[in-house]
Amino acid sequence: MSTPTISIIIPTLNEAAHIQVLLNWLKGHSTAQNIEEIIVVDGGSTDQTIELAKRSGVSTLSGPRGRAHQMNLGAKSAKGEILYFLHADTLPPKNFDTTILRAVAAGHEAGCFRMRFDTKNPVLRFFAWLSRINHTLCRGGDQSLFVTKQVFFGNRGFNEDYLIYEDSEFIRRLYRNTDFKVLPRQVVTSARKYRQKGWLRVQYHFAMIHLKNYLGAGPEELYRYYSKNLL
Template identity: 65%
Template sequence: MPNKNSSISVIIPVLNEELYLGKLLNHLKSSSSNIKEIICVDGGSVDRTVEIAEQNGAKVIHSERGRAKQMNLGAKLSNGDILYFLHADTFPPKNFDQSILKAVENGFMAGCFRMKFDTKNVFLRFFAWFSGINLLLCRGGDQSLFVHKQLFEKTTGFNESYHIYEDTEFIARLYKNTKFKVVPDFVITSARKYREVGVLKLQFHFAVIHVKKYLGADAEELYRYYKKNIS
């Protein structure tokens, strides 16, 4: 059960993230005071990702490629009471660790932060506004995710058959098993995929993926659609 002495393991799945990882790890050090460990789970990077992680004091774990597999392995080998899953291009708010600990002490075994993109694009700012609403429809991996390790193990973690959508699929199970907290502070996440694909085009395809999942599409069908239209 949660207590005031709970510790946090930050788990970051990485693959060729040399452009962001060093900045993120420095940011984590300057924005928190109660992190037990930072784990970078590498899925086979061919750039300087692993070197940068080690230089900045992170624990590096080598894994098969796939964010669900990487995050599950990081959770399995972690030592903290609370798992905080974070993308390499998402920067948590100041004192995010204290916000997480407070939420857990108040009985919330899982939750996330609100989100802003690193852009002034009006459409993306409007879309990010919905991250403050505590509904499953408004959830996504870019908002980061904290979950008590006991609950993570009880809900069997991420479904490794999902090559995309693994965050939302897992969060849906968390909503069914616990009270989910949306912390009012903001993480800042990169809009790089939107810049690469196009804002309206990418958001349209994401919406189609959500609808497909709602209508019963399995993990492989979602991934085929993603590969054809986005990747």
């Protein structure tokens, strides 16, 4: 049997400051034959995001703003057997592709990497350390996500009612239906929101969003809270 290939799906909105760095990193730290394609799905950028992506030779799609919608759009057009969802400000580890392929070959149809922030802030380093724990409370989109196409569509993809928290909601469904794997390597993600808003404020409000979701809040209530406190 031939080795499956990976479609990398990157949702963007005004990511000109990061997209070129990420695309260069992906091409320089993976094996070409493992990567079917890189798809940048833009949600209405007003900067140079799309132009930079096209200049890099990757596939580009445009659609309504909303990461869930954008990632579903990318998945529907993807040709690879494995989908790898990645934020524009997150760099996966070197040879991430072979690590993912080995995990899938071992029977893990969905999973993520551990995470660390690009900061020495001790509190953020501690929260990043928690990403090694294989529990839904320790999951988030910044850790990236790999999932076989069959499992992705079998679980109905991302719920487009969620304008935030879409990663966590989908991953919880994957935990119920797959042997979810936390890979023992780290992505490096930007702490830019913590720098902009203050680490204590951001961490507190993210914790409140988790609590509200646990207590039964729906996607509209979660987004109202996020908009009021973190936008």
